[in-house]
Amino acid sequence: MITILLFAGMKEAAGTDKLTMDREQVSVAEVRQFVKETYPAIPGTERAMAAVNEEFVPDQELIRDGDTIAFIPPVSGG
């Protein structure tokens, strides 16, 4: 099981902060597509960065069962 975390505007538009995907191995790009298809109304799914286990990763990165992937919309701290 892969855990997908959503934040800020993405979380609000989805109405949830967490999704799961029952796969052994999947690319970040495939997870992004899954989020887009599950919640077509979420803004900025293409543009959000992805972080796997709390580190930024490119779209071709493979993730495995047990991993957590977070989509990071443009940040605005400070």
Place this chain on the structure above:
Amino acid sequence: MEQKRYRVTEEPLDSTAIIQRVTDKNAGAVTVFIGTVREMTKGKRTLSLTYEAYVPMAEKKLAQIGAEIEEKWPRTIIAIEHRIGALAISDAAVVIAVSSPHRDASFKGSRYAIERIKEIVPIWKKEHWDDGSSWIGDQLETTAYDEGAPKEGET
């Protein structure tokens, strides 16, 4: 018990305590940057802000920024705290303290830290105006997000 030098918290920030974390007998300078909640932005009145974070990753990224500063300006000591939750006008959202043997490194490290926070630390703010609210993103107006992760060491 040693206090954490990189922290995301819902509590009001205590700048004196944060300064103490970088105090060192070999330091000749301490700079403190405090980012506060501004009321007027481009003619729009902010009533309050809500900050949200991916806390464990945000604390890791704050620590990464500290490590980058130590590498660029040796013998600096850094502490950074960012507040999350509901903040009022003039509340401190972030406090950055940097000490160094000579003042130049403290000034430069402090500036570097706030710019990096706006690039790589997963913290978001939602502005509440009198006529609505919105999540604010990409304050730097960069295109870095289209290329995936921000470049390491990018200033």
